[in-house]
Amino acid sequence: MTENESSKKGPTPSGATIYDIANLAGVNPSTVSRALSTPGRISAKTEAKIRAAAEQLNYRVNPFARALPTGRTKLLALTITDITNPVFFDVVRGAEQVAAESGYTLLLAESAESTSTESNTLQRILPMVDGLIMATTRIGDDEIKSINNSKPIILVNRHIDGVVDVVPDIEPGIIDAVQHLKQLGHKHIAFLSGPLNSWMNTARWNLIMREALAAGLTAVEIGPNAPTLATGRESLDRIRAAGVTAVITYNDLMAIGLLRQATEAGISVPNDLSIIGFDNSFGSDFTSPPLTTIGQPLLETGERATRTLLAILDGDADESIATLEAPRLRTSLIIRGSTAKPRG
Amino acid sequence: MTENESSKKGPTPSGATIYDIANLAGVNPSTVSRALSTPGRISAKTEAKIRAAAEQLNYRVNPFARALPTGRTKLLALTITDITNPVFFDVVRGAEQVAAESGYTLLLAESAESTSTESNTLQRILPMVDGLIMATTRIGDDEIKSINNSKPIILVNRHIDGVVDVVPDIEPGIIDAVQHLKQLGHKHIAFLSGPLNSWMNTARWNLIMREALAAGLTAVEIGPNAPTLATGRESLDRIRAAGVTAVITYNDLMAIGLLRQATEAGISVPNDLSIIGFDNSFGSDFTSPPLTTIGQPLLETGERATRTLLAILDGDADESIATLEAPRLRTSLIIRGSTAKPRG
DNA sequence: ATTATTTTGGCAACCGATTGACAAAAAACG
DNA sequence: CGTTTTTTGTCAATCGGTTGCCAAAATAAT
Numbered sequence: 001m002t003e004n005e006s007s008k009k010g011p012t013p014s015g016a017t018i019y020d021i022a023n024l025a026g027v028n029p030s031t032v033s034r035a036l037s038t039p040g041r042i043s044a045k046t047e048a049k050i051r052a053a054a055e056q057l058n059y060r061v062n063p064f065a066r067a068l069p070t071g072r073t074k075l076l077a078l079t080i081t082d083i084t085n086p087v088f089f090d091v092v093r094g095a096e097q098v099a100a101e102s103g104y105t106l107l108l109a110e111s112a113e114s115t116s117t118e119s120n121t122l123q124r125i126l127p128m129v130d131g132l133i134m135a136t137t138r139i140g141d142d143e144i145k146s147i148n149n150s151k152p153i154i155l156v157n158r159h160i161d162g163v164v165d166v167v168p169d170i171e172p173g174i175i176d177a178v179q180h181l182k183q184l185g186h187k188h189i190a191f192l193s194g195p196l197n198s199w200m201n202t203a204r205w206n207l208i209m210r211e212a213l214a215a216g217l218t219a220v221e222i223g224p225n226a227p228t229l230a231t232g233r234e235s236l237d238r239i240r241a242a243g244v245t246a247v248i249t250y251n252d253l254m255a256i257g258l259l260r261q262a263t264e265a266g267i268s269v270p271n272d273l274s275i276i277g278f279d280n281s282f283g284s285d286f287t288s289p290p291l292t293t294i295g296q297p298l299l300e301t302g303e304r305a306t307r308t309l310l311a312i313l314d315g316d317a318d319e320s321i322a323t324l325e326a327p328r329l330r331t332s333l334i335i336r337g338s339t340a341k342p343r344g
Numbered sequence: 345m346t347e348n349e350s351s352k353k354g355p356t357p358s359g360a361t362i363y364d365i366a367n368l369a370g371v372n373p374s375t376v377s378r379a380l381s382t383p384g385r386i387s388a389k390t391e392a393k394i395r396a397a398a399e400q401l402n403y404r405v406n407p408f409a410r411a412l413p414t415g416r417t418k419l420l421a422l423t424i425t426d427i428t429n430p431v432f433f434d435v436v437r438g439a440e441q442v443a444a445e446s447g448y449t450l451l452l453a454e455s456a457e458s459t460s461t462e463s464n465t466l467q468r469i470l471p472m473v474d475g476l477i478m479a480t481t482r483i484g485d486d487e488i489k490s491i492n493n494s495k496p497i498i499l500v501n502r503h504i505d506g507v508v509d510v511v512p513d514i515e516p517g518i519i520d521a522v523q524h525l526k527q528l529g530h531k532h533i534a535f536l537s538g539p540l541n542s543w544m545n546t547a548r549w550n551l552i553m554r555e556a557l558a559a560g561l562t563a564v565e566i567g568p569n570a571p572t573l574a575t576g577r578e579s580l581d582r583i584r585a586a587g588v589t590a591v592i593t594y595n596d597l598m599a600i601g602l603l604r605q606a607t608e609a610g611i612s613v614p615n616d617l618s619i620i621g622f623d624n625s626f627g628s629d630f631t632s633p634p635l636t637t638i639g640q641p642l643l644e645t646g647e648r649a650t651r652t653l654l655a656i657l658d659g660d661a662d663e664s665i666a667t668l669e670a671p672r673l674r675t676s677l678i679i680r681g682s683t684a685k686p687r688g
Numbered sequence: 689a690t691t692a693t694t695t696t697g698g699c700a701a702c703c704g705a706t707t708g709a710c711a712a713a714a715a716a717c718g
Numbered sequence: 719c720g721t722t723t724t725t726t727g728t729c730a731a732t733c734g735g736t737t738g739c740c741a742a743a744a745t746a747a748t
């Protein structure tokens with residue numbers, strides 16, 4: 001602790017600069033800059049000399065100094081509302097990986113709780129990032145549109161006109177789910193719905209309704225609800241009261257809550273009640289019985305969202321088009337243990 | 345899309361600068377800087393005028409421009425190895441909240457998988473942050489020490505000489521756990537251990553061993569293992585073979601895996617096998633039966649780690665001392681449904 | 689009213705890169 | 719060998735703030 005000369009103090013914490021390199025290599029700082037960031041611009045010999053000097057000084061480019069003239073920070077933000085929600089795990093993983101591959105750093109922002117916190121965090125983060133992936137947010141369409149005017153945004157699982165989004169096609173999964181229930185012999189099903197203003201919630205319910213109708217089943221919506229484990233538990237009575245034999249929930253978390261509550265109340269899942277979750281998120285197979293669920297390709301969603309964002313940022317027309325026109329990701333039904341023939 | 349003048353193009357994406365404000369308010373840019381960042385330095389009247397102008401132009405300070413001369417970015421990094429591990433949820437929450445309160449932004453870095461990825465990510469992040477909280481890492485002591493020479497680090501649940509850490513006292517929880525098992529009538533217990541080089545793993549096992557000995561129980565270590573759900577499942581046979589009636593696991597994830605595997609194999613938990621997890625992490629009460637576990641104050645851990653880091657950064661002697669000398673956080677036994685009298 | 693003191697605001701240098709313009713050096717050409 | 723073209727490296731301005739230093743203005747003290 002006594003003789004570490006340049007540690008932690010002063011505005012140059014850890015710092016060899018291109019000027020130091022220039023000195024050591026006997027060239028002009030701008031030459032150093034070019035050698036390091038515009039390969040080919042400088043003769044191989046000089047470049048080698050500079051790289052050696054940089055290596056020797058353990059040089060790291062100062063991201064802020066670079067960001068200032070270029071306006072590019074190589075930082076991407078991924079916003080989520082609730083780190084506790086397993087849906088994001090794989091989205092984060094996918095995004096993180098693609099970002100890292102491209103030399104970008106992912107800034108993960110959780111805005112638990114209030115909308116105002118979320119707005120504030122966003123305001124703080126916005127100036128530092130090149131672009132935003134919004135995985136979930138309670139923020140309104142207008143604010144998102146306004147942000148979209150200054151920085152590119154990719155929306156995940158939400159649609160707003162004029163904003164780029166990545167949302168998997170929910171149709172195949174829902175069609176299969178309803179058919180699955182029908183084939184098991186269910187006649188009356190419920191949708192345990194999610195948040196009131198959720199675009200995705202509405203989309204899911206509408207489609208379930210349509211398919212149930214087409215299949216000759218009755219379908220009721222129970223909700224709206226916060227998309228949490230707790231509300232899943234709390235809704236057991238309403239579901240029983242509705243007289244249905246099967247439930248599709250807005251997400252897995254709610255399904256798990258419901259399943260646990262039912263089990264504790266002596267109601268057998270799947271025999272007394274079939275449950276289908278949504279998302280196939282991390283942990284949905286940890287329950288007993290493991291959850292039948294409509295799976296989303298979460299990892300791919302994170303990857304694609306990030307790739308799309310990068311394509312926009314790099315303005316690479318070809319890649320942009322390729323990314324934007326790739327076939328849409330699809331949901332699919334994953335049958336596990338929480339669905340069965342209704343009793344009696 | 346037609347007439348948004350200054351959107352998304354050029355190095356000044358969204359930007360009013362202090363120069364714009366200076367123009368509008370009829371003062372010098374430096375006066376603007378002072379008015380905004382050194383309250384009191386400028387007369388109230390001028391300051392009001394400047395604030396009004398800033399408001400009108402919707403000014404946001406450019407964090408990079410500020411970081412350049414000051415060397416302070418108001419960014420903190422929190423590194424975790426596996427976003428999937430529920431242990432971090434509350435740590436992240438706590439850290440995020442304290443950081444936000446103090447006007448800092450938390451950069452959450454997941455370095456899933458390989459150590460090399462982790463090193464790379466770290467190198468990328470390091471120059472942009474004021475300090476680091478390392479919640480888990482596979483990185484070696486030496487590298488951590490070396491990082492600690494350039495930026496302040498707070499270690500969570502790990503100890504390295506010379507590096508500040510926040511690690512709750514595991515003693516109370518472990519003492520209670522062993523006593524709990526003894527009182528239930530167990531004679532032979534096992535510790536399902538975690539990663540080989542984990543400091544915390546060793547600490548936990550040593551203490552369990554000591555307490556078991558003191559209580560007249562036999563204790564065996566089974567492992568090392570990766571701290572995952574999968575290894576929990578895979579270790580069932582070894583646990584059965586060891587002839588113990590109770591297991592304490594390195595963490596909840598392993599306990600949950602073990603519990604599920606046991607249940608599927610027709611071994612009743614808690615009647616045939618008692619299981620105690622570790623951490624009381626998110627979801628440890630979702631299982632059937634809910635998991636008895638040695639709880640850590642995770643939220644407080646995240647909060648304290650962040651507060652400590654901020655205290656170091658701000659060099660506020662009083663606050664530093666207060667934070668550093670606060671009573672150590674403690675673990676405690678949380679008795680739920682996965683422990684009972686051994687059968688027969 | 690005069691001097692001493694404190695406030696207030698401006699000037700200019702600086703943080704560490706990037707980049708357009710240009711001149712010197714090297715290579716290619718006739 | 720002289721001239722044109724290309725390559726290579728330097729100069730200097732710039733990004734948007736911060737801050738030490740100083741002078742003008744305002745206030746206080748004598």
